Structure formats: structure tokens, C-alpha cells
Amino acid sequence: MAQETSTLSISELSDLVVKIFENAGLSGQQASATADVIVAGERDGCKSHGIYRIEGCLRTIAAGKVEPKAKPELTDDGSAILRVDAKGAFSPAAFKLGAPALAERARQLGVASLVINSCTHFSALWPEIETLTDMGLAALAICPSYASVAPYGGKEPLLGTNPIAFGWPRPSKHPYVFDFATSIAARGEIELHRRAGTQIPEDWAVDVDGEPTTDPEKALAGAMMPFGAHKGSAISTMIELLSGVMIGDMTSPEALENLGNTTLSPHHGELIIAFSPEKFAAGRPGNPFVRAEVLFDAILGQGARLPSQRRFAMRDQTMRDGVQLTSDEMQSLQSFLA
Amino acid sequence: MAQETSTLSISELSDLVVKIFENAGLSGQQASATADVIVAGERDGCKSHGIYRIEGCLRTIAAGKVEPKAKPELTDDGSAILRVDAKGAFSPAAFKLGAPALAERARQLGVASLVINSCTHFSALWPEIETLTDMGLAALAICPSYASVAPYGGKEPLLGTNPIAFGWPRPSKHPYVFDFATSIAARGEIELHRRAGTQIPEDWAVDVDGEPTTDPEKALAGAMMPFGAHKGSAISTMIELLSGVMIGDMTSPEALENLGNTTLSPHHGELIIAFSPEKFAAGRPGNPFVRAEVLFDAILGQGARLPSQRRFAMRDQTMRDGVQLTSDEMQSLQSFLA
Incomplete structure (x- = not known):
């Protein structure tokens, strides 16, 4: 028997999610930016990054592991590094503050980077990438997560699922965008299997003894595998280095040690690099967008x-x-408001 | 029966390779920079990027498809894009010219990029990456190659083997460096199997009909597969966009169309991005190198x-x-001198 469904417009859903976050104590700035990302997930049919994420956000707020009303602060020394201190709040408001400055600097210098420091991260990267492609820029975004992936040839969780996202603007079309975990599967996908009581493919993870497993519980207790064997493992390590170590923020093992478990949103940073195709292509034959x-x-x-x-x-x-x-x-959403 | 071997010092091998290239018509600047990369390959036991590559270089020179004496030219508009026009010569001399300027700009701005335009490419990227890690920078290098890899879910060669290389400096140690093709295997590895008369693993390639094949001849005539399924395919596409389209140089299908076959070194460009860990980490807790x-x-x-x-x-x-x-x-090397 099919479950009954309700239909909400994007703005109705958005109002509801903002209200949930404000009720939970987020400032208007934080609630709105955070809700935007969750609504974008739901709007695009990304269930693993939609309203499913609200519960974890609320748990993180309730645990006092995110600053609910912090105002992100942008510093700009005129170089190709724009830096936003999220001051312990969720990442979206920090990104929203830094994105226009990043875009302007990338247009001026050709390439520029946005460092988000000290944020609590829960979201997909593609909404950020699409903000930049909407401004005519190509962009790359990376961040650590929680130690949950064994490096290739190893057996213990060390690397995060470390997403990498990239976008290229396509005038009058949806942009070219990819955003994926550098684990074979996203941790959220294994979570969904656990909730659904279904098995995972056998190359996704190893159990605590380093043996391949199809049991999502054992996988979450053990270590996930990187995508693409040693190549994915190397890319994931690069993500730890550039968007953890280099920007002076936590790596995935440090983020795990910091909170002690993976049930709350991790505290770390993020690195976004934006490119101006117009400036890179200037003086060369052909229009890059064509x-x-x-x-x-x-x-x-x-x-x-x-x-x-x-x-x-x-x-x-x-x-x-x-x-x-x-x-x-719908019942979940209503219960979050109660 | 084991083959007899000769032992050459690095400088003896270097002198020999320089002489081979000068005899073939390269200028001193071009011969020396090109030889450096080949000697580095041989020195590091990378047979597929060692003296094995000389034959292809000489074939490319003989075919008139590389400018033997072109002087690369650096332009610098003060932005985060340094540009070297290789003027149709091999890439190493262009990189050598641009690297110090790239390093200086990265130290100043935090992140900077080096575009090499109009080069003939034959080499591994890790020697370039190590030049930058030796200067205390983290670096990423990408370039297209020849259309020889089908996008995931497709069946015709379109993407190149598109290498991606990254390095992180480790004071008083060899750097952290990876450099790999975004195909499951490098084209050179399939070539070596063809020469050795051995089979390739069955997930490396499809034949002209899109069927998996273990025959290196059929693989070279068909299409290779990207590493990591759709994820590797997406990364390879990003490489075409950033280091082909964006920098105003040839993509892998254009490079193939330009020369008509893959027996000569391809003509295209390259993108290198350098990061100053010191500048990125400034003001944040912890020493990034530690x-x-x-x-x-x-x-x-x-x-x-x-x-x-x-x-x-x-x-x-x-x-x-x-x-x-x-x-x-040794006989090959001597014959190249004749």
C-alpha cells in the first residue's frame, strides 16, 4: 500500500525548515542559510542531503556542538585567499558571506580561493558550487569529514568520506556539476541502508577486523573503502592535506577525536577554489563556454x-x-517543531 | 637467461640523452629540459616514462610536429595566472621557465596558477610537481592527452588518459606525491603489454564494439575505461574543461583530430596550481608541515x-x-645517436 504523500511548494518547505531551525535556537542568518541547503537537497531529489539531515543538525545544536547564533566574519588581505571564520556555526552562512568576495577576486586574479574555518559541516557541496557557476565561474570545493575510510591497503578508519565537487557554468543551462564522496559510497547511503534494513554491496566497506562486509551496522563500525582503489585513496589524502592541514583546520581523524563519535555534524573547515574561464581563456582562440x-x-x-x-x-x-x-x-517535520 | 646490463651514472645517462636530442635537432635549452624528465623517469624506475619515451619524441621531431628550437615565453599580468607560451616545443622547457615565477606568485597570493599553452606533451607530471614541492609549495597539475578513454556509460574514445598529479612538501624527506592517469591504466602500460605480448586485465578497456577486451591491440583500437567508474569519468571531464577548454588549448579529442593518430606526442596545454601552505595556515593553530x-x-x-x-x-x-x-x-640509445 502506497503511503499518503503531501505536496509542498519550495517556499512552503523553506518556511517550515527555517522555522524548525529558529525554534531550535539558530539566528535568522544561520537558520535561513542552513535551510537553503536542506531545501535544495529535497528539491533536487537528494534524499540523503534533504530533510533527512535536519535531525542530525538538531542533535548537534542540542548537544551544544555548534554555535547557533555566531556571525561569520570575512577577512581579506587582498591576496588570492579570502577567509571566513564561521566561528563554530554551520557552514552555509559562512559560504554565503564569502562567495561574492570570492567571485570578485577570481574575476580579478583569474583564480582565487575561499577558506572557511571553524565551521560545523553537514551539507552537500554542490549548492555552493552552483552559487559560483551561477556567477559564471568554474569552481572546485573540498573538505574533510570524519575518519571513516581506510586508506587503500590499510584497514582502520582514518580518512573522511571527503567530498570533492566541481562545477562549470553553462549559459542558459543547468551547469556541469559533480559532487561525490571519495569513499566508494557516501556514509549517508550506508546510513539509509541501515535504516531500511538492507545490505550494502560487498566492496563498500570492511568490518572492524578488516574483512569485507555487507552489513551496514558492521560497515559503520568498521571502515569504508575509498573509490578507485589507490587513486581515490590518494585524492582523499590530498583533501585532508589541502582542506584540513593546509587551512589550519581539523583533519578527519582530528574531527572524530574532537567529538568522539560520528552522530553529530563534524567541526572542520573547507576549501573552495574559483576560476574565471574568461580570464584564463583571454587572448586564446575559441570561446570556452562554446x-x-x-x-x-x-x-x-x-x-x-x-x-x-x-x-x-x-x-x-x-x-x-x-x-x-x-x-x-511530514510527521517528522511537525515533531521537530513541537 | 638474464640479459647483460650496463650501469650508467645519472649524469652519464643525462649526457647521452641530451646528445640524442641535440643530434635530433633540439636546441640546447629544449634538449636539456626534455632529457631531465626522461632521466628522472629512468632514475626512479618508471620505465614507462624513461628512455622508452625517447623513440616517440624522435618520431614527433622527425614528423615536424614539434618546434625543436622554440624559446618559451612567459607573460605575467600581475594576476594569479602566469602564462608560458611553449610555441609548439616540448613542455619541460616551458615549465622550467614558468616554475620560479609561479612559486613566487603563490607565496605572494597564497594560490597561483601556471598555464602552459601550445606545448607538445610527452612526460609524467611528477617531475614538475617535485620542482614545486622542493620550493616548499603544494601543487596540483593536470593536462589532457589524446581521446582514448570512453566516458563512463559510453563506448567511444573521447577523454584522454588525463593525468592528475599532486604534491605536498615534506621537509628533509621525499615529498608526498601522486601522479596517475584517470584511465584505469596508463596508455603506456597497455603499450608495454602489447610489446610484451601479454594480456591486459578485463576491466581496463573495451574494443571498438564497446565490449570488454583483454587484448592490448584491441584495447588500443577501442577505448580505455576511466578509473573509479562515474567518479573517475567526472574528474577526467573536469581535466578536459580546466586544462583544455578553459586555458584555450586543445582538448583530448581535438589533440587527436589535430595529429590524426596517437603515435606522436600530443599538442595541447597544461594547468598547474601552486599553493603556499605557509600563507594558508598563517594565523591558524599548528604547523601544517608537522x-x-x-x-x-x-x-x-x-x-x-x-x-x-x-x-x-x-x-x-x-x-x-x-x-x-x-x-x-643500450643498443636503442646508441641507435638513436647514429
Whole structure:
């Protein structure tokens, strides 16, 4: 028997999520920026980054492990490093503050970076990437998470699921965007399997003894595997170095040690690099935006897909028809307000 | 029966390779920079990027598809983009010219990029990365190659083997460096299997009909597969966009169309991004170089390896004992001089 569903417009859902966060103690600035990311997840059919994340945010707030009303602060020394101190609050408000300055500096210098320090991270990176592609920039974003992935050839959790996201602007089209964990699967996907009581594929993780397992409970207790064997492991290590060590913020093992478990949103930093294709291509033959379309056409033309296609299709649908939530989901949202 | 071997010191091998390139018509500047990369490959036991590459270079020179005496030219508009026009010559001399300016700009701005335009590319990226780590910088290098890899879910060669290399400086130690093709295997590895008459693993490539094949000939005629399924495919596409389209140089399909086949070194560009860990970490707790060692110790401590460990071990050995070449290899080198 199909569950009953409710349909909410994007703005109705947004109002509801903002209210949940404000009730939980977030300032208006924090509640609004944080809700934006969760609503974007739901809007795009990314259930693992939608309202599912609210519970963890609230748990983190209740535990006193995030600053609910901190005002992020931007510092700019005129170099290619813009820095936002999130002051222990969730990351989205810090990104929102830094993004316009990053875009301006990238247009001026060709490439620039935004460092977010001391934030509590819970979100997908693609909403940030799309903010920058909307401004005509290419962008790369990386951050650590919690030690939960063994380096290739190892057996103990050390690396995070360390996402890497990239975007390229496509005038009058949804951008080219990818955003994925450098573990074979995202931790959230294993969580969903655990909740659903289903098995995970056998190459996703090892148990505490280093043996491959299909049991999501054992996987969460053991270590996940990096994607692409030694290559993914190397990329994940690079993410620890650049967006943990280099920016003077916590690595994944440090973030885990800091909170002691993975049930709360981790405290660490993030690194975003923005590129101005116009400045890089200046004086060279061809328009980079036109040339990129030739590449995308060739990918689609042989039956392959562009990343995020499914997400954009869902977005087009929910922007028109609204977001459908199950009665369980609606009940959750109502209970968060209580 | 073991083949007889000759032992050459690094400088003897270097003199020999420089002479080969000068005899073939390269200027002193071009011969020396190009030889450096080949000797580094041989020194580090990277046979697929050692003297094995000379034949292809000579073929490219003989075909008139590389400018043998071009002088690379650096332009600097004061931004975070340094640009070297290689003017159709091999890439190493262009990199050598741009590297000190890149390092200086990265120290000043925190992050800076070096664009190499219009070069003929044949080399590994790690020698470039190590030049920058030697200067205390972290660095990332990417470039297209020839269309030979199908995008994930596709079946026709479109993406190049598109290498990505990264390095992190380790004071008084060999740096943390990885450098790999975004195909499951490097094209050179399939070439070596073809020459040796051995089969390739079945997930490396598809034949012209899109079917998996273990025959290196059929693989080279068909399409290689990206590493890490859709994730590696997305990274490879990013490399086409940033280091082909964005810098106004050829993508992998354009490079293939330009020369018509893959037997000569491809003509395209390269993008290198350098980061100053000192500037990024300034004002934040902890020394980034000390903190990175904690991460490396944790990787090694659970029995995993750091990338390039084998290469550095071989380097330590050949720097002490010289490079051993088989009589076939020595004969090849002599024949190149004739």
C-alpha cells in the first residue's frame, strides 16, 4: 500500500525548515542559510542531503556542538585567499558571506580561493558550487569529514568520506556539476541502508577486523573503502592535506577525536577554489563556454550521462509541481517543531 | 637467461640523452629540459616514462610536429595566472621557465596558477610537481592527452588518459606525491603489454564494439575505461574543461583530430596550481608541515603505503649505484645517436 504523500511548494518547505531551525535556537542568518541547503537537497531529489539531515543538525545544536547564533566574519588581505571564520556555526552562512568576495577576486586574479574555518559541516557541496557557476565561474570545493575510510591497503578508519565537487557554468543551462564522496559510497547511503534494513554491496566497506562486509551496522563500525582503489585513496589524502592541514583546520581523524563519535555534524573547515574561464581563456582562440558544449554534446552523443542530470530533472519537476513528502516525513517535520 | 646490463651514472645517462636530442635537432635549452624528465623517469624506475619515451619524441621531431628550437615565453599580468607560451616545443622547457615565477606568485597570493599553452606533451607530471614541492609549495597539475578513454556509460574514445598529479612538501624527506592517469591504466602500460605480448586485465578497456577486451591491440583500437567508474569519468571531464577548454588549448579529442593518430606526442596545454601552505595556515593553530606528518604516520602505521614510495626507494638506489640498462636498451640509445 502506497503511503499518503503531501505536496509542498519550495517556499512552503523553506518556511517550515527555517522555522524548525529558529525554534531550535539558530539566528535568522544561520537558520535561513542552513535551510537553503536542506531545501535544495529535497528539491533536487537528494534524499540523503534533504530533510533527512535536519535531525542530525538538531542533535548537534542540542548537544551544544555548534554555535547557533555566531556571525561569520570575512577577512581579506587582498591576496588570492579570502577567509571566513564561521566561528563554530554551520557552514552555509559562512559560504554565503564569502562567495561574492570570492567571485570578485577570481574575476580579478583569474583564480582565487575561499577558506572557511571553524565551521560545523553537514551539507552537500554542490549548492555552493552552483552559487559560483551561477556567477559564471568554474569552481572546485573540498573538505574533510570524519575518519571513516581506510586508506587503500590499510584497514582502520582514518580518512573522511571527503567530498570533492566541481562545477562549470553553462549559459542558459543547468551547469556541469559533480559532487561525490571519495569513499566508494557516501556514509549517508550506508546510513539509509541501515535504516531500511538492507545490505550494502560487498566492496563498500570492511568490518572492524578488516574483512569485507555487507552489513551496514558492521560497515559503520568498521571502515569504508575509498573509490578507485589507490587513486581515490590518494585524492582523499590530498583533501585532508589541502582542506584540513593546509587551512589550519581539523583533519578527519582530528574531527572524530574532537567529538568522539560520528552522530553529530563534524567541526572542520573547507576549501573552495574559483576560476574565471574568461580570464584564463583571454587572448586564446575559441570561446570556452562554446567549446565546453562541444565536449558535453560528445559525452551525451555516445549515450553517456553528465553528472547531476537526474538531480536537475527532479529540480525542474519540483520547481513546477512542488516537493512530495511522505506522511512519515511530514510527521517528522511537525515533531521537530513541537 | 638474464640479459647483460650496463650501469650508467645519472649524469652519464643525462649526457647521452641530451646528445640524442641535440643530434635530433633540439636546441640546447629544449634538449636539456626534455632529457631531465626522461632521466628522472629512468632514475626512479618508471620505465614507462624513461628512455622508452625517447623513440616517440624522435618520431614527433622527425614528423615536424614539434618546434625543436622554440624559446618559451612567459607573460605575467600581475594576476594569479602566469602564462608560458611553449610555441609548439616540448613542455619541460616551458615549465622550467614558468616554475620560479609561479612559486613566487603563490607565496605572494597564497594560490597561483601556471598555464602552459601550445606545448607538445610527452612526460609524467611528477617531475614538475617535485620542482614545486622542493620550493616548499603544494601543487596540483593536470593536462589532457589524446581521446582514448570512453566516458563512463559510453563506448567511444573521447577523454584522454588525463593525468592528475599532486604534491605536498615534506621537509628533509621525499615529498608526498601522486601522479596517475584517470584511465584505469596508463596508455603506456597497455603499450608495454602489447610489446610484451601479454594480456591486459578485463576491466581496463573495451574494443571498438564497446565490449570488454583483454587484448592490448584491441584495447588500443577501442577505448580505455576511466578509473573509479562515474567518479573517475567526472574528474577526467573536469581535466578536459580546466586544462583544455578553459586555458584555450586543445582538448583530448581535438589533440587527436589535430595529429590524426596517437603515435606522436600530443599538442595541447597544461594547468598547474601552486599553493603556499605557509600563507594558508598563517594565523591558524599548528604547523601544517608537522601536522601533515601525523597524517602520513597514521597511513603508514596501519600498513598502507604512500604513493611514490617505490619510486623514491628506486631513486635512492640509482642515485647511489647508477641506472642499470639492458643491452637492448643500450643498443636503442646508441641507435638513436647514429
